[in-house]
């Protein structure tokens with residue numbers, strides 16, 4: 175048996191994770207992500223898939239972020255009908271996120287049609303909500319740490335990767351005619367001291383490793399994010415102001431809710447109402463209860479006790495009417511809403527109404543990409559455009575570091591050191607050229623690893639005649 179891999183994404187870039195494995199009579203994909211960010215990357219979402227999707231027999235997912243699952247509806251629309259393996263929480267998260275993605279694609283196509291800036295006369299979405307729904311029956315959810323077979327010669331096991339709820343490292347064991355080989359896909363690795371998620375599992379053995387390198391060039395500052403968060407909130411409350419926290423619905427919102435609960439409980443910030451104003455974030459938070467075995471909050475997630483996601487000061491606002499009542503809110507209160515980079519969503523109308531008041535504070539808790547409204551606010555611009563109007567930024571803008579869901583360079587190395595023997599080959603993936611390059615060099619110098627940074631659409635023969 176021969177084993178080959180073709181890199182259909184996450185090669186010298188962070189998005190579009192898709193690795194096509196071929197063991198001769200069986201072809202399967204590990205992750206099925208969307209390309210995001212720069213236009214030339216996003217254009218790849220429209221490229222013809224390098225093989226007929228009908229020929230591919232299975233998909234193995236690591237976790238539910240869009241850059242790992244976001245291409246699924248397109249692939250299913252184009253004929254893929256095999257099983258999609260993932261952990262139980264990943265299946266549920268994926269449903270929430272794919273529906274949202276379908277809606278966004280439809281809205282973008284509609285917007286392009288109205289504005290007439292598309293090069294097509296009739297711009298079409300990459301996929302629709304309906305296309306996203308067609309993916310759901312194909313999910314075959316699996317437990318962590320329990321091997322399952324995807325082919326008579328291929329067995330997969332998921333291990334906790336931290337990062338986000340349900341995120342997994344995938345170990346793929348290929349039983350050839352004469353030899354057995356182990357492939358390990360890191361997926362995205364989380365932090366080693368996350369208060370909610372388990373740390374990334376160390377895997378003792380592998381022949382070939384795929385290691386992510388998002389922060390391969392960065393060592394996280396040794397700061398306590400909860401203290402920075404407390405400082406921003408106390409500062410704003412001292413002015414009798416209102417705090418707005420734009421946050422991603424998945425992961426970041428729950429981490430913020432966790433810290434706010436702890437800070438109030440310990441008296442480090444005054445007890446004040448918290449409004450979680452995002453239906454998606456509410457749905458995601460509820461999954462932590464359904465999958466309590468897959469994170470560390472297990473001891474406190476009980477209906478009868480107060481816990482970070484359920485206490486007397488925490489209010490879940492699902493309806494639009496509820497959201498609107500927050501426009502008149504004044505004084506000491508906290509609104510958590512999406513999107514995290516203030517590029518859309520309900521947080522826009524909170525910013526629209528509350529940015530002009532100098533008493534208020536806006537606390538960013540994640541990376542703000544270039545060109546986003548969040549970045550302009552963090553950069554201290556005095557006016558921002560919202561709903562086509564110029565809004566004065568009189569509120570104070572804060573930025574809290576250290577809430578990242580990604581392992582830093584030290585943590586990636588710590589995970590790599592977990593192998594008892596060095597793998598024969600390691601692909602350094604899911605990182606911009608510079609961070610992938612720096613991590614690859616470090617793995618080579620310090621651990622003697624044989625590393626490769628693959629190129630987009632590059633193929634490698636991993637084993638022959640096994």
Ligand SMILES: [Zn+2]
Pocket residue numbers: 237239337362
């Ligand atoms: Zn991820």
